[in-house]
Amino acid sequence: MGLATFRGGVHTYEGKNLSEYCAIKELEFDGDYIFPMSQGIGAPSKPIVAVGDYVLAGQKIAEPGGFISAVVTSSVSGTVKAIEPRLTTMGSYVQSIVITSDGLFKEVEGIGTERSLDDLTKNDIRNIIKEAGIIGMGGAGFPTHVKLAPKNDDDIDYVIANGSECEPMLTNDHRLMVEEPERVVGGMKVVLSLFPNAKGIIAIENNKQTAIDKIRHLIEGEKNISVVVMRTKYPEGGERQLIYAVTGRKINSKMLPADAGCVVDNVATLAAIYDAVIKSTPIMKKNITITGDAIADPSNVRIRLGVPYGRIVEAIGGYHTTPAKIICGGPMMGMALFDTNVPVVKNSSALCAFVHDEVAESVGTHCVRCGRCVDACPIFLIPPIMSKEVEKGNLDKFVELNGMECIECGTCSYICPAKRPLTQLFKQAKKEVQAINRAKQAAEKAKADAEKAAADKKD
Amino acid sequence: MEEIKKILPNVSSSPHFRSTLTTRREMLDVCIAMLPIVIWGAFHFGPYTLVITICTVATAVAAEYIYEKLMHLPITIGDCSAIVTGMILSMNMPPAIPVWVPMVGAVFAIVVVKQLYGGLGQNFINPAIAARCFLHIAYSGLMNDFSYGSFDNMTSATPLAMIRAGEEVNLWDLFIGNVPGTIGEVSKLCLLIGIVYMIWRNIITPRIPIVYIGTVAIFMFIVGGFDPYYMLIQLMSGAIIFAACFMANDYVTSPVTHQGQILYAIFCGIMTGIIRTWSPTAEGASYSILLGNLLVPILDRISIPKAFGMGGKKK
Ligand code: SF4
Ligand code: SF4
Numbered sequence: 001m002g003l004a005t006f007r008g009g010v011h012t013y014e015g016k017n018l019s020e021y022c023a024i025k026e027l028e029f030d031g032d033y034i035f036p037m038s039q040g041i042g043a044p045s046k047p048i049v050a051v052g053d054y055v056l057a058g059q060k061i062a063e064p065g066g067f068i069s070a071v072v073t074s075s076v077s078g079t080v081k082a083i084e085p086r087l088t089t090m091g092s093y094v095q096s097i098v099i100t101s102d103g104l105f106k107e108v109e110g111i112g113t114e115r116s117l118d119d120l121t122k123n124d125i126r127n128i129i130k131e132a133g134i135i136g137m138g139g140a141g142f143p144t145h146v147k148l149a150p151k152n153d154d155d156i157d158y159v160i161a162n163g164s165e166c167e168p169m170l171t172n173d174h175r176l177m178v179e180e181p182e183r184v185v186g187g188m189k190v191v192l193s194l195f196p197n198a199k200g201i202i203a204i205e206n207n208k209q210t211a212i213d214k215i216r217h218l219i220e221g222e223k224n225i226s227v228v229v230m231r232t233k234y235p236e237g238g239e240r241q242l243i244y245a246v247t248g249r250k251i252n253s254k255m256l257p258a259d260a261g262c263v264v265d266n267v268a269t270l271a272a273i274y275d276a277v278i279k280s281t282p283i284m285k286k287n288i289t290i291t292g293d294a295i296a297d298p299s300n301v302r303i304r305l306g307v308p309y310g311r312i313v314e315a316i317g318g319y320h321t322t323p324a325k326i327i328c329g330g331p332m333m334g335m336a337l338f339d340t341n342v343p344v345v346k347n348s349s350a351l352c353a354f355v356h357d358e359v360a361e362s363v364g365t366h367c368v369r370c371g372r373c374v375d376a377c378p379i380f381l382i383p384p385i386m387s388k389e390v391e392k393g394n395l396d397k398f399v400e401l402n403g404m405e406c407i408e409c410g411t412c413s414y415i416c417p418a419k420r421p422l423t424q425l426f427k428q429a430k431k432e433v434q435a436i437n438r439a440k441q442a443a444e445k446a447k448a449d450a451e452k453a454a455a456d457k458k459d
Numbered sequence: 460m461e462e463i464k465k466i467l468p469n470v471s472s473s474p475h476f477r478s479t480l481t482t483r484r485e486m487l488d489v490c491i492a493m494l495p496i497v498i499w500g501a502f503h504f505g506p507y508t509l510v511i512t513i514c515t516v517a518t519a520v521a522a523e524y525i526y527e528k529l530m531h532l533p534i535t536i537g538d539c540s541a542i543v544t545g546m547i548l549s550m551n552m553p554p555a556i557p558v559w560v561p562m563v564g565a566v567f568a569i570v571v572v573k574q575l576y577g578g579l580g581q582n583f584i585n586p587a588i589a590a591r592c593f594l595h596i597a598y599s600g601l602m603n604d605f606s607y608g609s610f611d612n613m614t615s616a617t618p619l620a621m622i623r624a625g626e627e628v629n630l631w632d633l634f635i636g637n638v639p640g641t642i643g644e645v646s647k648l649c650l651l652i653g654i655v656y657m658i659w660r661n662i663i664t665p666r667i668p669i670v671y672i673g674t675v676a677i678f679m680f681i682v683g684g685f686d687p688y689y690m691l692i693q694l695m696s697g698a699i700i701f702a703a704c705f706m707a708n709d710y711v712t713s714p715v716t717h718q719g720q721i722l723y724a725i726f727c728g729i730m731t732g733i734i735r736t737w738s739p740t741a742e743g744a745s746y747s748i749l750l751g752n753l754l755v756p757i758l759d760r761i762s763i764p765k766a767f768g769m770g771g772k773k774k
Contacts, residue, residue: 010478244767250768252767252768253768255768324468324469326468327475329473331474332474332475332476333474334475335473336469337468353468354475357468357469357475358476365535365538366577368540368580368710370710374717379766379768380764381766384715385763401763405768408473410473411474413474414478416478417478417481419481423473423474424471
C-alpha cells in the first residue's frame, strides 16, 4: 500500500532522536500553579472561584465565557492566591487564576471511577467532555465539545486521529502512542460512539514504526478502526493536509472538517477524552517534550497543567549551554519565548531550546524566484508574488492571491534559499486584513443599527 | 534560571528552522554543472577557451563589486551569481573570439542588465543572454567567426550553416560535440551531464527544459515535413540544448508558477522554431528566450493556481 500524503511540503531536519526513546517521566511540583483564562481559540473563560478559596485537584475553577470557550479545572489542591493578569506563552498578559499547591494533590471525589460507554447517552458524553475542559491539544486549542457537535451526526464519515506529529523535535505524541495506546484507541471508541456512520482512522507518519505496531496490535479485530501510515513530511499533520492524505477530500479556510464529513482530533486529545469519559478524570495533566541542543537531558515528561516551563527545565537538569532561542511548541510553528516563567497550558506540546538561532544567523536577500516555495507550499500559493505585494502594502492583491488561505505552516520560509521571511510577512498581512474586515463589519453593523433605530422611531 | 533571564533569548516569529540551502549553494551548483562543457571546450577548441572563461568571469565579478562599491550598495559577489553570468556568457562565445569582446559583454550584463534594475532577482531579462545578443549586434563579424585551431575556414561553418547549405552532418559528432560552434553549445553530451547533475541536486525542475525542447522538436518535426532526422539535426545544432539547460530555466527570468513555466517554455520553443526557420539569423534560441523573459510578469499573473480546497463543493 502506498503511503498517504499530500502535494507540497518539505522534509525538514527531524531532530526527534534526541528524545524519541525517552519514556515519559511523571514529575510533581509544589508552589504556584497558573491557569490562564484564555488557552487556545475562543472566548476567555470566567473564574468561579475567589481569592482565598480552597480548591481540590479536578475542581472546576472557571466556566466557558461563550459558545466557543472551555471549562478550566484546577490540577492541584490548594488555595487560590490571586486572580490577575499573568504572562503566558502567547507573549501577553492574560487574566489567570493562581493557585498555591498544598502539595497533597487531593482530588475531587469520584475521580478515577470507571464508566462504561453503554451507560452513557450521546448527550452525557458531550457534556462530560465539555465539563472536563478538553480542547484540541495539538495546536490551536479549539474546544473539543464544539468540534464533536456538528450539525448532523449522521454526516460524519471519518473520525481521524492525528498522530502525525510532523513538527520536528517533538516526540510526546509518539511516546503516548507507544506507552499508552489504549488511551488513544479508547478515546477513538468514545468519539466513534457519537457518529453512527463514521469509521475511525488513526493516521501516523512512517517515522514512528513502534507507534504504528503498538496501535495496530491493539486494534486487531476492531472492524471500525484502522491505521493509515503517512509519509513523513511537514506539514502532514496540518488539518487540511491530513484530511486530504487520509480521505482525498479537500477543505479550505472557510470550511470545517465536518463539511467534508470528518472530525479530526489529535491523539493527545483522544487520550484526554478517554480519561474524561471512561475514567471520570478531567484534564489535569499533559505530556510534553522538553528538547533541543541546549537542554542537558532532553525528555518527555508528564506534568500537571499550570506549572511554569522554567521549573520543568530545572527539574530535568537544566540547560547545558545558554540557549540563544527558546521555543514553546515546535520549531516550525511554535512561539519564541523571552521568559520561561510561563505556565504549561492545555494545548502546550513542547519546549525547545537551541544553542544557535538559525533565523538570526541568516541574512535575507532578494528573492531569486527559484520557485522552491511554490513547489513546497501545501496550499499551492505563490509566496514570491504574495510577499512582493505585502511589502508594497497591497493587501487587496494579497487577498486576491488567496493569501488568506495561508496556514502559516512555515514551509516557504524554511525552504527559501534567499532566507526571506515569507511566513512572517503573511502572518502580519493576514492579521491586518482580518482587522480591516472586522472594522468594516463593525461599521456596517453600526450603520444597520442606526437605520433600524431610525426606522423604529418612525413607527 | 536567573542566568537565563538576564541573557534574553532571541524572539522572532515562526518558523525557527531554516533549510541549509542558500542562494550561493544553488549558484555554485550551476557552476559545477557547467564544468563538463568548460572542459570539453578546452579539450576540443584548445586551452584558449579557458582564458576566455576566466577573463569573462573575473570581469563579471569585478564589475559587480566595483558598481556596488561606487553606489554604496551591499556587496553581493558572495552569492556567486556573477560567476554564473560570466560563465554562461563565456560559453556563448566563439572559440577564437578576442578576449575583450566577452569582457565588454560581462560589464554590459552585470551593470546595465542586472545592477541598474536592482541586482539579483530584480532584473527582468537574463543578463548573459542580453549580453550575447548585444555582442551579436555590436560585433557581428567577430561573433560569427567560428574558425579555430587547425580547422580551415571551410569546416568552420557551424552545423546550422551547413544544414542551410544542404550539407550532410554527422549526428554522432553533433552529439558529443565534435563540431564547430560556440564554446559551450557544441557538446550535447556534456550539457546533458550538467542538467542531470542540476536535477539530481534539486537545483532545477526539468519542467522548462523538457517542455522547451519538446516544443522545438514538435515544431521542427512538422516544419521538416515529418522527418525525424531533420528534427534531430535541428535540435542538436546551435544553442537549443544549451539554452534549455542554462538559459531558459534561469530562475530570475522565468515564471514561478508551474503553469506559467510551461506556457513560457512553449512560447520560447515556438519562437525558436519560427526564428530558426524563417529568419536570416541562425540564433533563434537567445532571441526567443529574451522575448519570453519579457512575457514573464504576464505569464505569472495569468497562471496563479487555485489554492488548495478552493472551488470545491461543500459536502
Ligand atoms: S506559510 Fe503559507 S504560503 Fe508559506 S508554505 Fe505555508 S501555507 Fe504556503
Ligand atoms: S524560495 Fe525564496 S527565493 Fe525561491 S522563489 Fe520562493 S521566495 Fe523566492
